[in-house]
Amino acid sequence: MSLIMNAQVATKPETPVRRSRWMALSGNRNWQAIWFMLPAVAFLILFLAYPLAYGVWLSFTDTRMGSPGEFIGLGNYIWLMDDPVFIIAVMNTLIFTAGASIFKFVIGFYLAILLNKRLPFKALIRAVVLLPWIVPTALSAIAFWWILDSQFSVISWSLKSIGLIDHNINFLGDRDLARASVIFANVWRGIPFIAITLLAGLQTVPVSLYEAATIDGASSWQMFRRITYPMLTPIIAVVMTFSVLFTFTEFQLIWVLTRGGPANATDLMATLSYQRAILGGQLGEGSAIAVAMIPFLLGAIMISWFGLQRQKWQQGNDQ
Amino acid sequence: MASVEVRDVKKRFGAAAIIDGVSIDITDGEFVVLVGPSGCGKSTLLRMIAGLESISGGEIRIAERVVNDVPPKQRDIAMVFQNYALYPHMTVRANMGFSLDLQRAPKAKIEERVDRAAQILGLSHLLDRFPRQLSGGQRQRVAMGRAIVRDPQLFLFDEPLSNLDAKLRVTMRAEIKELHQKLGTTMIYVTHDQIEAMTMADKIVVMREGVVEQIGAPLDLYDTPANQFVAGFIGSPAMNFLEGTITPAGFALGQGIVLPLQTRAAKTGPAVYGVRPEHLRLDPKGVPVEVVVVEPTGAETHVVARIAGQDINCVLRERLAIAPGDRLTVAPDAGIEHLFDAVTGARLN
Ligand SMILES: Nc1ncnc2c1ncn2[C@@H]1O[C@H](COP(=O)(O)OP(=O)(O)OP(=O)(O)O)[C@@H](O)[C@H]1O
Numbered sequence: 001m002s003l004i005m006n007a008q009v010a011t012k013p014e015t016p017v018r019r020s021r022w023m024a025l026s027g028n029r030n031w032q033a034i035w036f037m038l039p040a041v042a043f044l045i046l047f048l049a050y051p052l053a054y055g056v057w058l059s060f061t062d063t064r065m066g067s068p069g070e071f072i073g074l075g076n077y078i079w080l081m082d083d084p085v086f087i088i089a090v091m092n093t094l095i096f097t098a099g100a101s102i103f104k105f106v107i108g109f110y111l112a113i114l115l116n117k118r119l120p121f122k123a124l125i126r127a128v129v130l131l132p133w134i135v136p137t138a139l140s141a142i143a144f145w146w147i148l149d150s151q152f153s154v155i156s157w158s159l160k161s162i163g164l165i166d167h168n169i170n171f172l173g174d175r176d177l178a179r180a181s182v183i184f185a186n187v188w189r190g191i192p193f194i195a196i197t198l199l200a201g202l203q204t205v206p207v208s209l210y211e212a213a214t215i216d217g218a219s220s221w222q223m224f225r226r227i228t229y230p231m232l233t234p235i236i237a238v239v240m241t242f243s244v245l246f247t248f249t250e251f252q253l254i255w256v257l258t259r260g261g262p263a264n265a266t267d268l269m270a271t272l273s274y275q276r277a278i279l280g281g282q283l284g285e286g287s288a289i290a291v292a293m294i295p296f297l298l299g300a301i302m303i304s305w306f307g308l309q310r311q312k313w314q315q316g317n318d319q
Numbered sequence: 320m321a322s323v324e325v326r327d328v329k330k331r332f333g334a335a336a337i338i339d340g341v342s343i344d345i346t347d348g349e350f351v352v353l354v355g356p357s358g359c360g361k362s363t364l365l366r367m368i369a370g371l372e373s374i375s376g377g378e379i380r381i382a383e384r385v386v387n388d389v390p391p392k393q394r395d396i397a398m399v400f401q402n403y404a405l406y407p408h409m410t411v412r413a414n415m416g417f418s419l420d421l422q423r424a425p426k427a428k429i430e431e432r433v434d435r436a437a438q439i440l441g442l443s444h445l446l447d448r449f450p451r452q453l454s455g456g457q458r459q460r461v462a463m464g465r466a467i468v469r470d471p472q473l474f475l476f477d478e479p480l481s482n483l484d485a486k487l488r489v490t491m492r493a494e495i496k497e498l499h500q501k502l503g504t505t506m507i508y509v510t511h512d513q514i515e516a517m518t519m520a521d522k523i524v525v526m527r528e529g530v531v532e533q534i535g536a537p538l539d540l541y542d543t544p545a546n547q548f549v550a551g552f553i554g555s556p557a558m559n560f561l562e563g564t565i566t567p568a569g570f571a572l573g574q575g576i577v578l579p580l581q582t583r584a585a586k587t588g589p590a591v592y593g594v595r596p597e598h599l600r601l602d603p604k605g606v607p608v609e610v611v612v613v614e615p616t617g618a619e620t621h622v623v624a625r626i627a628g629q630d631i632n633c634v635l636r637e638r639l640a641i642a643p644g645d646r647l648t649v650a651p652d653a654g655i656e657h658l659f660d661a662v663t664g665a666r667l668n
């Protein structure tokens with residue numbers, strides 16, 4: 001603060017000199033601030049705000065690949081409301097997000113608690129846990145594709161070898177199995193993020209709280225329920241918001257594994273949008289599908305925001 | 320209420336013996352203070368009594384029952400931690416009622432006990448606050464309240480006042496003592512502050528490096544410390560130690576200065592002569608000393624003086640117009656000299 005004040009004093013000329021406009025702009029501190037922010041702002045506008053605004057605009061037009069469209073208001077949205085495939089995609093996205101998030105949360109939290117215990121080779125195990133997160137999605141998706149392949153699946157092969165089944169399981173060809181498979185792959189990939197973040201949260205809970213609870217007579221479950229969990233709720237809210245956002249917008253994994261098939265059983269809003277806009281050339285309609293994701297995402301953020309707000313105990317101000 | 324018996328207790332972390340054969344007897348309703356320098360194993364011993372650390376050897380009994388393998392919640396104890404360990408996500412009320420709530424005690428009973436404890440500690444108006452909305456002293460009181468609500472047969476305190484400022488520490492000291500008088504429950508209190516130990520304890524246990532150096536009432540430790548360590552640890556400012564030799568004529572400091580001895584030493588030869596600063600007074604017939612530093616405090620005058628090449632602190636009740644380099648003659652009060660073995664530090668008189 002004092003540094004800024006000093007600088008201000010130093011740049012203010014004592015005698016009134018008539019300066020050029022450029023001098024005024026480059027000398028004034030407020031303008032200087034804008035100059036410094038300009039690259040970042042330009043970057044954000046170019047790569048975030050502009051595509052977003054353009055996408056919203058496109059969703060109100062009937063633009064197709066190669067033909068500049070015209071404004072048609074809510075036409076695309078009204079059309080989508082009657083599109084059974086779109087409705088299926090929305091349902092799929094909700095099921096996919098809810099199912100995957102719940103599994104990721106439960107398993108991730110459990111893993112975090114295990115990793116927080118005294119373990120031999122702790123650092124090594126933690127590194128291993130992070131692996132699914134480090135491997136590029138496209139790569140792990142291809143691995144899953146092979147694991148779940150209708151002819152070469154290692155799972156089918158193993159089960160056949162021990163005699164539990166007599167024909168290959170068509171993981172990606174059956175509606176429900178395909179849904180379960182993509183959820184499983186997404187869970188596998190998403191667990192490390194949750195486990196490692198919650199582990200960091202667990203490590204901030206002072207050991208003495210558990211000692212006090214031990215003396216107060218708490219069982220392990222009571223300690224988890226009454227201390228660990230409530231103390232971690234803020235971090236859980238943040239982590240799960242991110243997790244839900246990532247899951248809701250999942251594209252790569254689905255695209256590599258099923259391309260939304262069989263018969264749209266695993267089509268999510270993101271994949272459907274891509275199919276309609278890029279593959280089908282219906283840019284306006286594809287954009288409308290993508291824009292339709294925004295209310296859901298905002299909803300998820302609001303829920304976690306208000307969830308966080310309730311944590312009165314960690315805010316500084318009295319009463 | 321309960322007696323506590325610590326019988327030849329040992330604690331090892333790996334190869335290191337942190338507690339090395341400690342025995343303490345605590346009678347019902349006693350206020351016992353464990354005191355010693357940092358790292359001597361006070362907290363470890365307290366945590367073993369609480370059941371938070373396992374016992375590597377020996378036996379601990381609470382109310383005549385061996386508790387070596389009894390889990391903490393069945394020992395019927397309450398503990399106040401140095402950092403208070405309040406549950407940050409619970410109100411003061413919930414913090415205090417937590418243990419009863421865990422036992423599924425009826426709401427009315429919890430309410431009644433919490434209210435009573437809050438009243439004793441003057442917390443009634445703070446019950447709906449969260450810990451972070453409290454001052455250090457208030458948090459400390461909540462931690463005590465949490466212990467009181469449980470109505471245990473034994474209270475354990477681990478340096479509960481060390482995070483408070485000096486003034487508040489004095490107030491809380493008195494409050495804890497008063498609490499003990501009110502409740503009459505056995506209390507074990509850990510501190511590294513010998514003033515806290517002296518002012519609060521019925522019985523002090525002085526520890527060093529995992530062993531007990533002396534156990535006794537505060538004034539016994541002050542008057543007849545068992546060894547040079549206890550002598551130097553108890554009392555403030557610390558006792559003066561002068562090196563010299565016990566001779567039939569008295570305690571020879573060298574340079575021809577001999578302090579007369581009023582008690583009989585167990586042996587002659589090289590030894591340490593101990594005298595507390597407050598037990599020295601000006602006396603024309605005393606030994607000559609040279610003033611090095613003068614520190615008037617108002618109530619007393621602290622003088623650092625040199626005697627036969629060794630520094631000695633004196634706390635004199637007079638106001639003196641003296642300057643460094645001046646010469647004084649001082650003498651110890653009658654009958655309070657301490658003699659220690661030069662090698663082992665054991666008391667010789
Ligand atoms: N878990 C542990 N593993 C190994 N050594 C330990 C462990 N806990 C404590 N120690 C050692 O035991 C000794 C005694 O520790 P303790 O905490 O009991 O000291 P203290 O007397 O309470 O000291 P302070 O006044 O600083 O709190 C110390 O030297 C410490 O390093």
Ligand SMILES: [Mg+2]
Nearest residue numbers: 361362363478
């Ligand atoms: Mg300690």
